Amino acid sequence: MFAGYSAERPVYENVSFSFIGPALIHLKGKNGSGKSTFVELASGYLSPWAGTVLVNGASADDPGSRSRRRVCRSDASLFAQMTARDHIVFACIARDVDPGPEILRATRLGMEPWLGENAGNLSTGNVRKLWYVMNTVGQFDCVVLDEPFNGTDTEGMAYMVEEIRRWAEFKLVVIVTHSLQDLFLEAVTVRLEDLKSQPVDGLDAGSLGAK
CATH class of the missing domain: 3.40.50.300 (P-loop containing nucleotide triphosphate hydrolases)
Structure with a gap:
């Protein structure tokens, strides 16, 4: 190659x-x-x-x-005015995946208090967690x-x-x-x-x- x-x-x-x-x-x-x-x-x-x-x-x-x-x-690409939860749901729709287990993963990562926050308001760590979940949904x-x-x-x-x-x-x-x-x-x-x-x-x- x-x-x-x-x-x-x-x-x-x-x-x-x-x-x-x-x-x-x-x-x-x-x-x-x-x-x-x-x-x-x-x-x-x-x-x-x-x-x-x-x-x-x-x-x-x-x-x-x-x-x-x-x-x-390594670099996240998020919509600043879209909530963390909606980002996960959006990723699941794209993959035809049930968002429930993926929201649970985000919760276990410690994101529960911020799932309703817009991505533009998230800390660097929560941006990284959200991006990780979004890109690894489903099987x-x-x-x-x-x-x-x-x-x-x-x-x-x-x-x-x-x-x-x-x-x-x-x-x-x-x-x-x-x-x-x-x-x-x-x-x-x-x-x-x-x-x-x-x-x-x-x-x-x-x-x-x-x-």
Whole structure:
């Protein structure tokens, strides 16, 4: 695979890799190594110049991949005048998911007092929690989380760690971050600078790869 944003400065050259779940992958790399580019390739919004990015065997930009994949980017994109609860309901409508369990997840993250608040009034931590819930509603096989713990309080982080650990028992979970700070000692760490061919053995609950 060859990919990037400028032909003069490709981010990935002749890269091939596959992650197969269930597994918990910690994808790390120094600034400029391609972490954000990986996220966009996995989401299907960025297409490689040559080669293919696959999610569960289908092209990442195939509409069929959308229902089986979740991507939570590092920067939240919310409507300032729309409540936190309505954001979650909106995400559930888009995925044809019952909002009840997802509102409960937000409550367990410590958001209950702020569900009726407009997003523009939320703290940085509550914005992060809301964005995390919105992008992981319903059932899926593969999830990519870009810096999911930034700005999150201890209570919220503890719930997220527990939930992510449960997901990794049955799904492919890729966490993109500089450091996991010993949160997941069981995670398989992959350095982007060394990314050539990195298979992760496991059942076919979810997969993400490029060639």
